[in-house]
Amino acid sequence: MERILVIGGARALGAAVARRAAKDGYEVVVGARDAAAARLVADEIGGTAVRIDLQDETSIAAAADRLADGVDHIVSTGSAPHDVRAAELDHAKLVEAVTAKVIGPMLVAKHFAPVLRPAGSIVLFSGVVAWRPGPGSLVKGVTNGAVEYLARHLAADLAPVRVNAISPGVIDSGAWDRLADAKAGLLGKSAAGTLVGRHGEIDDVVEAVMWLLRAGFVSGETIHLEGGARHKSA
Numbered sequence: 001m002e003r004i005l006v007i008g009g010a011r012a013l014g015a016a017v018a019r020r021a022a023k024d025g026y027e028v029v030v031g032a033r034d035a036a037a038a039r040l041v042a043d044e045i046g047g048t049a050v051r052i053d054l055q056d057e058t059s060i061a062a063a064a065d066r067l068a069d070g071v072d073h074i075v076s077t078g079s080a081p082h083d084v085r086a087a088e089l090d091h092a093k094l095v096e097a098v099t100a101k102v103i104g105p106m107l108v109a110k111h112f113a114p115v116l117r118p119a120g121s122i123v124l125f126s127g128v129v130a131w132r133p134g135p136g137s138l139v140k141g142v143t144n145g146a147v148e149y150l151a152r153h154l155a156a157d158l159a160p161v162r163v164n165a166i167s168p169g170v171i172d173s174g175a176w177d178r179l180a181d182a183k184a185g186l187l188g189k190s191a192a193g194t195l196v197g198r199h200g201e202i203d204d205v206v207e208a209v210m211w212l213l214r215a216g217f218v219s220g221e222t223i224h225l226e227g228g229a230r231h232k233s234a
């Protein structure tokens with residue numbers, strides 16, 4: 001049975017990937033910075049839980065130690081948005097945002113390199129905003145853009161382990177529920193900005209992740225799941 005570690009696996013897209021992987025017969029390790037939240041999902045799907053905080057290298061090293069008998073796949077959904085204009089940047093939040101998307105996954109690669117099985121893979125999360133600059137999306141755009149390069153360079157570094165990224169458009173993953181009444185407006189606007197005329201659903205992402213785990217001839221790529229948004233003229 002192949003073992004998959006899902007970092008950010010306690011909620012939203014990460015939890016959906018963990019649930020589907022369990023259903024598809026993977027041995028799932030749910031990783032999250034909140035160990036109790038990870039355990040809840042792990043108990044539900046018959047997996048195990050590990051505390052892993054992308055901002056804390058010690059926790060990454062400890063998780064790799066715990067899983068030293070081997071991991072086939074790692075999916076990292078971690079993000080720490082800092083959606084402000086340049087003039088409002090907060091240094092600590094900026095570092096957190098870069099760490100969640102770039103430095104943390106690099107440290108995951110560092111500590112899990114000896115643990116990852118050669119036929120395995122890593123899936124990282126970018127986002128369409130990297131290709132759609134606009135006021136207030138500076139940090140999200142740059143950190144998600146960096147993920148595309150991270151996938152390429154990690155793929156070369158960790159080969160034959162494959163490393164790929166998924167770049168979603170707006171997905172109704174649960175993450176937008178915090179917008180309350182404004183959520184419908186965001187989803188509608190995002191649908192209008194695609195070629196397919198809809199926002200993304202959790203299954204769009206989960207299907208692509210599951211495919212990438214098995215796509216043995218795909219490495220260093222970013223898969224765009226945004227309904228053609230980058231190709232739609234304004």
Ligand SMILES: NC(=O)c1ccc[n+]([C@@H]2O[C@H](COP(=O)([O-])OP(=O)(O)OC[C@H]3O[C@@H](n4cnc5c(N)ncnc54)[C@H](OP(=O)(O)O)[C@@H]3O)[C@@H](O)[C@H]2O)c1
Binds near residue numbers: 037052127173
């Ligand atoms: N949903 C969308 O519309 C959309 C669009 C484009 C890109 N994406 C990308 O897709 C990925 C998943 O997004 P989502 O919709 O599932 O919601 P999200 O709220 O962006 O999910 C972020 C995940 O990262 C985890 N996380 C944050 N900081 C962490 C840390 N220091 N260590 C470990 N985990 C940490 C969170 O766990 P906690 O429970 O601990 O907070 C959560 O599981 C993200 O990278 C996001 O940028 C999403």
